[in-house]
Amino acid sequence: MRLMLCGDVVGRAGREAVCEHLPRLREALRLDLAIVNGENAAHGFGITDKICAEFYDAGVDVITTGNHVWDRREIIPYIEGDPRLLRPINFPPGTPGRGYGIVRLADGREVLVANAMARLFMDAIDDPFAAMDRLLAEHPLGRVAASVIDFHGEATSEKMSMGHFCDGRASVVVGTHSHVPTADHRILEHGTAYMTDVGMCGDYDSVIGMKKQGSVQRFVRKMPGDRLEAADGPATLCAVVVETDDATGLARRIAPLRVGGLLAPAWPDFAREPAPAK
Ligand SMILES: [Fe+2]
Numbered sequence: 457m458r459l460m461l462c463g464d465v466v467g468r469a470g471r472e473a474v475c476e477h478l479p480r481l482r483e484a485l486r487l488d489l490a491i492v493n494g495e496n497a498a499h500g501f502g503i504t505d506k507i508c509a510e511f512y513d514a515g516v517d518v519i520t521t522g523n524h525v526w527d528r529r530e531i532i533p534y535i536e537g538d539p540r541l542l543r544p545i546n547f548p549p550g551t552p553g554r555g556y557g558i559v560r561l562a563d564g565r566e567v568l569v570a571n572a573m574a575r576l577f578m579d580a581i582d583d584p585f586a587a588m589d590r591l592l593a594e595h596p597l598g599r600v601a602a603s604v605i606d607f608h609g610e611a612t613s614e615k616m617s618m619g620h621f622c623d624g625r626a627s628v629v630v631g632t633h634s635h636v637p638t639a640d641h642r643i644l645e646h647g648t649a650y651m652t653d654v655g656m657c658g659d660y661d662s663v664i665g666m667k668k669q670g671s672v673q674r675f676v677r678k679m680p681g682d683r684l685e686a687a688d689g690p691a692t693l694c695a696v697v698v699e700t701d702d703a704t705g706l707a708r709r710i711a712p713l714r715v716g717g718l719l720a721p722a723w724p725d726f727a728r729e730p731a732p733a734k
């Protein structure tokens with residue numbers, strides 16, 4: 457099975473990159489499943505039902521989120537009715553929405569997609585390790601054809617720990633939230649594909665997707681400054697592509713994918729078609 461996860465989509469620039477490239481990427485990479493982290497899709501803060509619909513129209517199967525999930529409050533009543541929009545699984549019991557979903561592909565194969573959030577330098581929430589332990593016991597590889605975990609967190613140590621904690625039990629554990637891609641994509645000892653952070657889909661001539669001046673000023677002066685706005689230059693689509701073995705559910709290959717914008721392009725060497733010119 458081939459699947460792709462796009463990191464945090466930031467603002468209009470990020471949305472346009474995803475919606476423009478995804479149909480072609482699905483074809484060129486023969487993707488069975490496409491996931492995007494949409495927590496910053498609405499002007500950098502949160503997501504709306506209209507943006508969810510845009511993503512689904514472009515070929516997205518599941519949308520994950522993180523600490524910014526509720527920034528647009530209208531998503532709170534919406535999320536209960538959309539099983540494809542996930543919020544972190546380890547938010548306290550009673551929180552609206554779901555932390556995982558089982559996607560059934562056209563050929564009948566089922567894929568577990570889960571979203572968890574880390575705790576180091578983040579909000580105090582329930583234990584993500586205990587939550588993933590329970591979930592992977594309920595949905596082991598074999599019963600599902602593959603499983604993908606978007607672990608949304610700040611600290612590289614916590615994300616790497618989650619990778620090893622799930623190694624051999626999940627097909628893919630990748631990090632989101634830092635908005636910067638890491639170069640450590642690899643297959644762990646027991647067969648789980650791992651990457652500490654996928655990076656954002658957004659304009660990199662920015663501070664993690666927001667316009668430079670306002671963001672820098674917050675550090676230069678200890679003052680809140682103007683409201684942060686999403687940067688609107690050409691975006692780099694940052695994603696990870698994983699191929700899993702249907703017999704075991706474990707990973708065979710993992711590669712970063714970067715298209716457009718300022719970052720150096722990256723294209724999986726197992727793609728059917730050559731990299732796009734730009
Ligand atoms: Fe984010």
Ligand SMILES: [Fe+2]
Nearest residue numbers: 522523524633
């Ligand atoms: Fe985040």
